[in-house]
Amino acid sequence: MSNYYHMPKLPSADSLRVTINVDGKDVVVPGDTNLIEALRSVGIETPHFCYHPHLPLSGNCRQCLIETEGPRGMGLAIACYTPVRAGMKVATPASSPKVAKARKTVMEFQLVNHPLDCPICDKAGECLLQENYMQAGQGESHVREDIGKQYHGAPEHRFEDTKGQDRGGKDIDIGPRIILDEERCILCDRCVRFMRHVAGDEQLYIAARGDHAFITTFPGKKLDHAYDLNTTDICPVGALTSKSFRFKHRVWNLQHTPSIDPTDALGANIWIDHDGGTVYRLMPRCNSDVNRSWIANSTRAAFEALSTNRLLDGRLQGKTVTRSEALRHMMEKLQSAKKVALVSSGHLTLEDNAAMLSLAGVLGPRAEVFGGSWLPVAKPDGIALSGDPVPNRRGVSLLGIADNLDQLVSRAAEFDVVLLAETDLWFADSKQAKALEAIPNRLVLSAWDTASVKAATCAVGINAWAEVRGCMVNIAGRLQMMQAAPVSPVDALEPAWQTLSHLAGSDWNEVIEAWKFATGICSPLASIKYSAIGSSGLQLPPSGAHT
């Protein structure tokens, strides 16, 4: 790898459009990108391994061959490294047998030394080698048993199998979170480039040369970085796999629900991968404007909480009650209250907080809404974390809710009811929260059995982030949407907005009602429809918070 590298140029909405000729047909494509992206924009997928839109170009796998005009007429070139030029001629396998053959050949070489142990490989089902084989391979192979294979692997990991064949390394503990299978590695260099250029901590490299090359860490070192699990996503094969996910579930049985990182205000786009009501993993969802293709290990770990320590029913004076009993108690307390403090939450969606504002409206002058968080804020890491652990802080302030928890503490004596929704003040700062214990009625809505639930006089369980549909505004003012995955541990749970609307007596049934309320009271959101938000979010105009 050289010191100098080129990042692929990705097409954008304002890319200049140019006409190129693909397989004899003129098509209009973005003019400022490479051929893989340009062809993709007109529905032609080019098989590739080493190319990744968010990593420097490497051009080593040679799978993406196309034909284009060069100094000596039409000739083979790699699509990932070939920039679009207006008027250029491009041939894909659809018109060029030469390209079809070249791709088949490269695929054959790719498989020459591959162990082909798909049945026991965790990547099977989402493996680029499998996918590209089906698209570009399927040729007759020249490999013969008596010629043997040169399995990839470090000398110290090699072993002889039962047939006497020299094998590479398997099941290597390369770091605290990742297992390496050296034999499966196709030396595409993606993980190396990720660690070097994205993580900024070069922990992996390809040692040795030729077919003796193998992927490894530096001597005596482990692969250990706050983003290292991204290498398991971008590894096109089953060489790098995550310890927490491997052998847990076959990927073709997983359903994917798009969502947003619930742990950080950057709002990294994620997939919730689930099956049969269980979440198995969180995966990055590509968004070039937010997190590119990366999420932090800490974000991935957020799924574990979905099945841990959940509050599935109600609590009244520390005793377990049904949800409806708890709700009835809350309703009574709110009706008889003299002065209610409603505490909004940046961990909840705009819809949830809008429902709280609607409740405040119903309570009239007896209610006052507070906002903010006591969780410590760290510095942005420049990759996929902003450092602010409150994902919807911006959204809450957009709804006109002030950051004024301190006032609630100092004026606690004025209130006889406080209602918290998914904001664990007793966890964030138990000393300050102590002051709130002067308020006789402490009502808590929470998905988890938290410190605040323990400090509450009455609590009720609600849906957690993965189970709800709704919007958040990230730290950069981008409106993003999370979809509900069908993974609620019990059917009876409701999203916060719905519980709040019960308390307000408005009984909203659809999240869209909460959204309409939000757009009605918040001018930056005015007239935005769900359909306008799209899967990659909508950048709000930088006008700032509305009050």
Added chain:
Amino acid sequence: MADTSPKVCTVNFGKGAQDISVYKSLGGYSNVGKRLFDLSQFELIDLVTRSGLRGRGGAGFPTGMKWSFVPRGGKPVYLVVNADEGEPGTFKDHFLMLEDPHRLIEGMLICGWALGVRTAYIYVRGEFLSAVESLNKAISQAYAAGLLGANIGGSGYSLDIYVHRGAGAYICGEETALINSLEGCKGQPRLKPPFPAVSGAWSSPTCVNNVETIMALPWILENGPEAYAAIGVGRSNGTKVFSVSGDVKRPGVYECALGLPIMEMLESEQFCQGVIGDLKGVIPGGSSTPVLTTAEASDAKLDYESLAAKGTMLGSGAIIAFNSSRNVVTMLQSLTRFYAHESCGQCTPCREGTGFANRVMKTVVAGKGRDTDLQLLLDLCEGFTPTTICPLAAADAGPIESFTKKFRADFEAAIARNPERAEERLHPNFRPGAFW
């Protein structure tokens, strides 16, 4: 018989020119002064272009044209002399540096002035310890004599030269891998474009030239481009230094005008003085160039065009002659082993293909070859030649295709030793149509 062929690079061989005073007494460095510095960069590049000098590192690219691609006035321009000399059969650069290091320095001064170079490197193959010593000694003498360093000869021109030792990888002779290695990275070729002349070492314009190419410059400056162009034939101007090895009576480094018949090189008294045994074939330009049979060699000439017409190349000018006592099958296997070992492992077809080809050759040598193996080798070559980053894979295909075609009977005889040679035996994992 005295050697009567024209001498450009080897003229000082055996004269003790390693010492600067001897080199100067033989006329060295006399032009590093007004003669050189009065020429504008443009005039100097034009002069080299008119001489018809072509790169001696293997590809034969016109040197003046390469220089003209170097952009001016922006980033610093680097000169890197390619002294990696890894091609099997080639050893001329080693001797050139041992015998006449000052000529290389003088050539670098000329190239440096032409391209506005302030910092130049000589990338020497790691094993060439004595050459490194010879160069370092010469460089310190040149610094002491005011011929390197700041303000050379009061001209205002400054040049520093550093000797960089490689680690002995063949691929580091490829210019972009060489630059990566020079920068401290793994020696692997870069994607092109950009070419080094535009963006090479540290992303700056970089001129990479072979030792011999640079060493021709002092002679061209001294005697004029026309005199150089007058040597040789057609578009192959000047002289070439050949490394001759194998079954000849006097192997060695010989310089002659381009266009010399190959048999004259092998048989003439002033060169190799004859073949030992009966000649079976000749590799004309280094192991990557397709082999010539005796019949083909009988009328082959040592210049770019004639060898291209014979389907081979002048390459780095490494002639390997072999007689009928040699086993061409094991010869080819030692070459396929070399390329499999030296593949940088970056791109798939070369990494897996050169190793595969070598494993096939190993089975053939071991008497376990199959009837289909020769076709298999050709298929592999056809597969990896057009699909790689650099020409190393194609360099493996050169010998494979030519040896198996031209000495087919030997290969068939080697395969015939296997009683099961006709049996089809596909890898159980690879039945056509099955996925695993």
